[in-house]
Amino acid sequence: MRQSTLLMSAELHTYMTAHSVQPDAVQERLARQTRRFAEVAHWQTAPEQSPFLTMLVQTLGVHKAVEVGTFTGMSALAIARGLQPGGTLLCCDVDDTWTPLARQAWQDAGVEDRIELRIAPALETLRLLPNTADVDFSFVDAEKTGYWDYFNELVVRTRPGGLLVFDNVFRKGRVLHPSSEVDDAIIEFNKRLAGDDRVDVVMLPIADGMTIARRKP
Ligand SMILES: C[S@@+](CC[C@H](N)C(=O)[O-])C[C@H]1O[C@@H](n2cnc3c(N)ncnc32)[C@H](O)[C@@H]1O
Numbered sequence: 001m002r003q004s005t006l007l008m009s010a011e012l013h014t015y016m017t018a019h020s021v022q023p024d025a026v027q028e029r030l031a032r033q034t035r036r037f038a039e040v041a042h043w044q045t046a047p048e049q050s051p052f053l054t055m056l057v058q059t060l061g062v063h064k065a066v067e068v069g070t071f072t073g074m075s076a077l078a079i080a081r082g083l084q085p086g087g088t089l090l091c092c093d094v095d096d097t098w099t100p101l102a103r104q105a106w107q108d109a110g111v112e113d114r115i116e117l118r119i120a121p122a123l124e125t126l127r128l129l130p131n132t133a134d135v136d137f138s139f140v141d142a143e144k145t146g147y148w149d150y151f152n153e154l155v156v157r158t159r160p161g162g163l164l165v166f167d168n169v170f171r172k173g174r175v176l177h178p179s180s181e182v183d184d185a186i187i188e189f190n191k192r193l194a195g196d197d198r199v200d201v202v203m204l205p206i207a208d209g210m211t212i213a214r215r216k217p
Contacts, residue, residue: 005205013048021051027077030105034072037098043071045141045167046207050078053139053165057082060163062136065089066129068122068150069142073102079139080111089115092122092142122146126153133159141167145185148192151213155198160217164199170209
């Protein structure tokens with residue numbers, strides 16, 4: 001066995017984030033506000049994910065993006081900031097308890113005009129999208145049992161070369177020692193995705209594991 005990825009200590013995590021793009025005032029405030037929702041604050045994407053998402057979206061030249069699982073809007077903010085001029089982000093969430101914070105942050109950051117938020121089960125929203133294979137980028141971070149269905153709806157709408165990104169694919173390491181049906185669902189998702197011949201798949205040790213799937217030409 002070769003292990004070349006370092007296990008992440010808290011100290012190394014601090015070092016890593018200190019040497020990356022720093023959050024601005026809007027992101028800092030949103031992180032602070034979200035921490036007040038103690039029971040669900042951990043849903044927010046990790047600090048190292050925001051600059052990574054923005055850079056991915058910028059590098060890919062994204063015009064059309066979709067997010068599944070918006071919460072208080074941190075990942076959407078990161079994606080929206082990386083869009084090409086005139087680009088759009090469709091955000092899907094089933095619950096509008098936390099989205100007012102998202103809308104405020106998007107407004108403060110000046111990206112609200114690029115974002116459409118639809119409150120409904122994401123699968124319904126995705127199924128209503130045209131089958132035109134013109135989505136450049138998707139980020140999936142909603143309920144884990146839905147990942148395979150989200151992938152299937154999104155992949156046919158993704159242009160060749162477009163990316164689909166899935167968060168929490170490690171389940172904090174429980175993909176090796178599952179202890180719930182949700183863990184089992186992600187194990188099954190990871191297995192199916194790795195074997196799907198419509199995409200090339202890279203699983204990365206960022207935060208709780210992020211998979212990037214690229215739609216094959
Ligand atoms: C982990 S949070 C998303 C965090 C977000 N990406 C961020 O950066 O803060 C998951 C979100 O998925 C939403 N969700 C759960 N089930 C859903 C469904 N069936 N359709 C749409 N959204 C759903 C929840 O309401 C919650 O806001």
